[in-house]
Amino acid sequence: MYETTFPNKRYKHTITFLKEVVSTDEKILDLGVRNPFVEYMEREGYTVQNTSGEDLDTDTSAVLQTDAEVITAFEIFEHLLAPFNVLRDIKATKIVASVPLRLWFSPAYRSKTDPWDRHYHEFEDWQFDWLFEKAGWEIIRREKFTNPVNKIGIRPLLRKITPRYYLIYAERKS
Template sequence: MYEGTFPHKRYKNTLEFLRKNTNTPSKILDLGVRNPFVEFMEKEGYTVSNTSGEDLDLDANTVKNSDADIVTAFEIFEHLIAPFNVLRDIKANKLVASIPLKLWFSPAYRSKTDPWDRHYHEFEDWQFDWLLEKAGWEIKDRQKWTHPVKKIGLRPLLRLFTPRYYIVYAERKQ
């Protein structure tokens, strides 16, 4: 539907994964502030609300009080000190979440200009799986993809074939 119009490979892969594992119309609570990807979800027929930028480690009321069918969390959990608590507080029975994977050849991300924009966790896939399982989720589908960059060097070369993003579809354990 949107072939060739995505600003990022990540958007294309994320939307395809969401389509594959969820139905429209559905109400989504997207963790994090409204962002350009929300428009892609809305064009697909999802009704999306977002959290307001509150620190979800300290204030998860939006999550606890949501009546959404699905919770999405795209590159959010690596910023939280205690993602387990937020995962336990989700009321929806469906979760689609993606994370950047820990790369052995690159240090954890930390913005030089924004003191809040940093990764407290960079997970390996098995660690994220374990976190979800301990928080009461059963993974039904998963996918990884690379994130090449248009630069020259050893790290850009490694990014051509080393998966950077990991996405899962999980359902609340009964």
């Protein structure tokens, strides 16, 4: 059903993980504006609403006012200056989130054309875990995976064997 080319290999991996931890009966609030992955979630039977592009560093009203049981945040926290704030304010009891991992052989991502498309954080797995734990979440499941590119060179070779993405499922601590 899904192709194995970028970004679809990543999408396939993420949707498989999501299906294992979240029921299609649960409403989802996806952090960030509507995107192609939301369409994948909806094709799999999920009901998804998105935030509307507000700056989640300073405006957490979307996560405070939602009736969604689950928050998803796929490759969003690395763009925030203070992801702790939105994590702390989430009223939903479940979250599924992913981030690109910091790679020793590659600099932090920064778009050459879009001034807002940049990574303020590129996490190591323990840093992402600590962020969630400090914000009141318990990580139930975690997974790392690669997303190789079909190019020639040292970095493409390293991307075939080095995990690039980190995916977690967490529940709010009581």
